[in-house]
Amino acid sequence: MDDINRPAGLRQGAQPVDHPTGRAGRIGVLLLNLGTPEGTDYWSMRRYLKEFLSDRRVIETPRLLWWPILNLIILTTRPGRKGRDYASIWNNERDEGPLKTITRAQAEDLAAHLKGIAGDKVTVDWAMRYGKPEIRQRLQALLEQGCDRILLVPLYPQYSAATSATACDHAFRALMDMRWQPTIRVSPPYHDDSVYIDAVVSSMKRDLAKLPFEPEVILVSFHGVPKEYLLKGDPYHCHCVKTWRLMREAFGWPEDKFRMSFQSRFGPDEWLQPYTDETVKALAESGVKRMAIVAPGFSADCLETLEELDVENREIFLHHGGEQFAYLPCLNDSEDGMRVIRSIAERELQGWL
Numbered sequence: 463m464d465d466i467n468r469p470a471g472l473r474q475g476a477q478p479v480d481h482p483t484g485r486a487g488r489i490g491v492l493l494l495n496l497g498t499p500e501g502t503d504y505w506s507m508r509r510y511l512k513e514f515l516s517d518r519r520v521i522e523t524p525r526l527l528w529w530p531i532l533n534l535i536i537l538t539t540r541p542g543r544k545g546r547d548y549a550s551i552w553n554n555e556r557d558e559g560p561l562k563t564i565t566r567a568q569a570e571d572l573a574a575h576l577k578g579i580a581g582d583k584v585t586v587d588w589a590m591r592y593g594k595p596e597i598r599q600r601l602q603a604l605l606e607q608g609c610d611r612i613l614l615v616p617l618y619p620q621y622s623a624a625t626s627a628t629a630c631d632h633a634f635r636a637l638m639d640m641r642w643q644p645t646i647r648v649s650p651p652y653h654d655d656s657v658y659i660d661a662v663v664s665s666m667k668r669d670l671a672k673l674p675f676e677p678e679v680i681l682v683s684f685h686g687v688p689k690e691y692l693l694k695g696d697p698y699h700c701h702c703v704k705t706w707r708l709m710r711e712a713f714g715w716p717e718d719k720f721r722m723s724f725q726s727r728f729g730p731d732e733w734l735q736p737y738t739d740e741t742v743k744a745l746a747e748s749g750v751k752r753m754a755i756v757a758p759g760f761s762a763d764c765l766e767t768l769e770e771l772d773v774e775n776r777e778i779f780l781h782h783g784g785e786q787f788a789y790l791p792c793l794n795d796s797e798d799g800m801r802v803i804r805s806i807a808e809r810e811l812q813g814w815l
């Protein structure tokens with residue numbers, strides 16, 4: 463906002479002490495992802511898992527039932543076991559999980575891109591739903607830099623209450639405490655956006671061309687959620703199926719060679735099916751010797767891809783008769799990946815820039 467357009471009391475230099483400091487009419491973009499533990503030790507893991515698994519958007523089991531399961535069983539055993547898994551993929555140079563390293567790189571690339579379009583009018587930052595950097599703190603930092611309009615970009619192509627909604631809830635909880643809220647926009651899910659589908663397919667084709675073998679089957683694995691969430695109206699399953707169909711059509715392979723599955727089942731309830739580990743085992747047992755896995759639901763590589771898919775599922779495949787296995791990386795901050803994030807940001811900032 464030009465100084466001349468401010469109410470008299472807010473003009474710089476003419477501010478009475480009892481008036482709020484004027485904001486500079488700048489725009490903030492906040493990339494949001496899930497979050498990762500601060501370290502791989504027991505207490506860091508426990509803090510992360512406790513925050514994550516206490517979120518009612520993630521675990522809908524009634525509190526009275528869930529509290530003893532979480533505190534007496536899960537938080538005594540899981541931090542140690544999962545801490546070892548995290549240690550195997552940790553970015554030791556920066557002492558952080560890869561999800562953080564990659565999300566930061568995405569934000570830096572987007573910042574450089576938007577600077578080319580809008581100069582210093584836009585600030586790009588990033589935050590995590592669980593752990594650090596906290597959404598509340600990064601929103602505050604954007605306000606302090608003069609942003610009175612903020613675009614939230616949940617980096618989940620497929621919407622789920624357990625991911626996109628809880629990230630927005632958290633941002634809105636921070637806004638609830640503000641007398642002078644910024645204007646907020648939230649970017650929509652992009653599971654069927656042609657820029658995203660093209661990027662995922664181009665990236666896969668490039669990675670497949672580098673392999674020393676040609677896979678007989680490609681498995682498209684998405685993070686699972688309890689089946690009950692679908693029955694209660696969460697569109698996540700339908701978004702995943704649509705992404706998979708559009709990828710398959712762009713790829714030109716039949717359904718039996720271009721499969722889909724859901725990974726990371728947690729607890730005894732039924733989750734979305736078919737399960738990735740069971741599918742990989744069944745493929746190997748049915749005589750498939752060469753396969754590739756891709757996980758287009760993750761905007762950045764993380765524990766669920768680098769460890770669960772590339773290590774655990776590779777072992778399952780090789781152990782049951784498979785011979786060659788490839789994990790194809792996520793879009794991350796690659797050229798393909800940044801094309802998607804830049805296009806979302808540019809589209810959603812229309813009318814603001």
Ligand SMILES: C=CC1=C(C)c2cc3[nH]c(cc4nc(cc5[nH]c(cc1n2)c(C)c5CCC(=O)O)C(CCC(=O)O)=C4C)c(C)c3C=C
Pocket residue numbers: 496497498499511514515520521540544559561618622624625685686687688698726728759760763764765766
């Ligand atoms: C138990 C319930 C869980 C639901 C529902 C769930 C949904 C869900 N998660 C992602 C993306 C990620 N999940 C990650 C790790 C992770 N997920 C759960 C549990 C649920 N996720 C746990 C307990 C963990 C931590 C690791 C473990 O203990 O198994 C990650 C990786 C984070 C990292 O630091 O690398 C991502 C990303 C999606 C997309 C989703 C539903 C749509």
Ligand SMILES: [Fe+2]
Pocket residue numbers: 685726
């Ligand atoms: Fe998860």
Ligand SMILES: [Fe+2]
Pocket residue numbers: 699700701703
């Ligand atoms: Fe569906």
